[in-house]
Amino acid sequence: MSFPPAENAAAALAPRLDAPAFAPATPELAAEAQAWIVALRAERRASRLTLEAYARDLRQFLAFAAVHFGGAPALATLRDLRAADVRAFMAARRAGGVGSRSLLRQLAGLRSFARFLQRRGLGQAAVFDAVHAPKAPRRLPKALPAAAACAMTKPQALAEDGAEPWIAARDAAALGLLYGAGLRISEALGLTRGEAPVGDRDTARVLGKGGKLREIPVILPVRRGIEAYLALCPYGLSPERSLFVGARGGPLSPRVLQLAVARLRGALGLPPTATPHALRHSFATHLLSRGGDLRAIQELLGHASLSTTQIYTAVDATRLADAYRSAHPRGG
Structure with missing residues (x-):
């Protein structure tokens, strides 16, 4: 060749x-x-x-x-x-x-x-x-408590920081996709207006790592958040334009969303581990703790290998062990 x-x-x-x-x-x-x-x-x-x-x-x-x-x-x-x-x-x-x-x-x-x-x-x-790769310690994903994750997706919390109503609604809708659908930040911001899960459309097709397309269900509260953002957005978004736009109408930068979350950490008293990606971890951890099927979670997250998803079983086991030690009379 x-x-x-x-x-x-x-x-x-x-x-x-x-x-x-x-x-x-x-x-x-x-x-x-x-x-x-x-x-x-x-x-x-x-x-x-x-x-x-x-x-x-x-x-x-x-x-x-x-x-x-x-x-x-x-x-x-x-x-x-x-x-x-x-x-x-x-x-x-x-x-x-x-x-x-x-x-x-x-x-x-x-x-x-x-x-x-x-x-x-x-x-x-x-x-x-011929060179052996160094062994990296396996770090468990840092999931947030359900109440904290939900609070991060509320436009009220974002508006308290002085953001314009449409920007607070935008950030809440984008974060809602991370926690409510398990999307990566790049996947959420990669959606176009024509792909928005609104109205009767209860799924979204996202382009994940390696250029792999997957279709994921989007729950009603997340869809309602996107609809609220679109109703307030001052820009007319044609189907091919980015769903989430910045203050000047261009595609929203991930950095803007990361800064919004940094402000939320201060407003809500959240730990430094509360990041946009932590919402995706929380999505998987909370699904698993409620009895979600591991292979279904793998498909939702877009993981190529089940072993990648299995790390969340360790997260859930650690959470249960902590609860046991704190609640059992002889756990101390």
């Missing part, structure tokens, strides 16, 4: 992604790195956040390699890498305070790039496969 030159591949797909710079690599290696990022977006439909993280991780490796080898890293540098070189990089990152999870992602990104070069006949990936 033949491959187009990296410059042509990057140029052909450049409108889809702003190709990052990869200094201090040589021009040939930098071009291949740009082609790799573009290919991840075009072929594997990796999210922008994933692409930004992988590009940043590769730049950090290239900066290390420039010092480690005493010159700008080139394609030959990566071809001649030894496992000891990769371990030295990981040790340097660890010494800089980088945790195991970040190291795992960084090694995965470098391995992906090495395999990309190998497919193009420009490198080898065996050296990255």
Whole structure:
């Protein structure tokens, strides 16, 4: 199989992604790195956040390699890498305070790039496969109490911070989708006006990780929240426009919603773990505690593997153990 030159591949797909710079690599290696990022977006439909993280991780490796080898890293540098070189990089990152999870992602990104070069006949990936990934501690998702999660989806709480009524309704509706339907923040903000679950439409089709579409049920209170927002929204939203818009009418930024939740933490006295994503965790945890089927929850969350969803069984077991210890006469 033949491959187009990296410059042509990057140029052909450049409108889809702003190709990052990869200094201090040589021009040939930098071009291949740009082609790799573009290919991840075009072929594997990796999210922008994933692409930004992988590009940043590769730049950090290239900066290390420039010092480690005493010159700008080139394609030959990566071809001649030894496992000891990769371990030295990981040790340097660890010494800089980088945790195991970040190291795992960084090694995965470098391995992906090495395999990309190998497919193009420009490198080898065996050296990255020979390096053992660090073990990351398994952290349980931080679910919120049901009362706190419900309070975060009320426009009244958001309006108390001085937000305009339509903006308070907008933020409440978006957060309602996170807690009431288990959506990721990117999935909720990716909905168009034409896809809005309002009226008799009680489902929504969302584009999840890996470009996978799934259809999820949307309960009546969440639909009513979206309808209340649309009734107050000062912008006429055509079917193809974003459902959730900012103050100037453009697509709503996730950062705006994150800041709204940060203000809610202060207003409602919530812990630092109360984030938009915590609402998604709360959705799964509360469903499971009410007898929800694990495989059904997997489908609702859009998890590719059941093992990812099974972590919520540990969350529920921990909650039950805490309740037992606090309530039983001999639990103390």
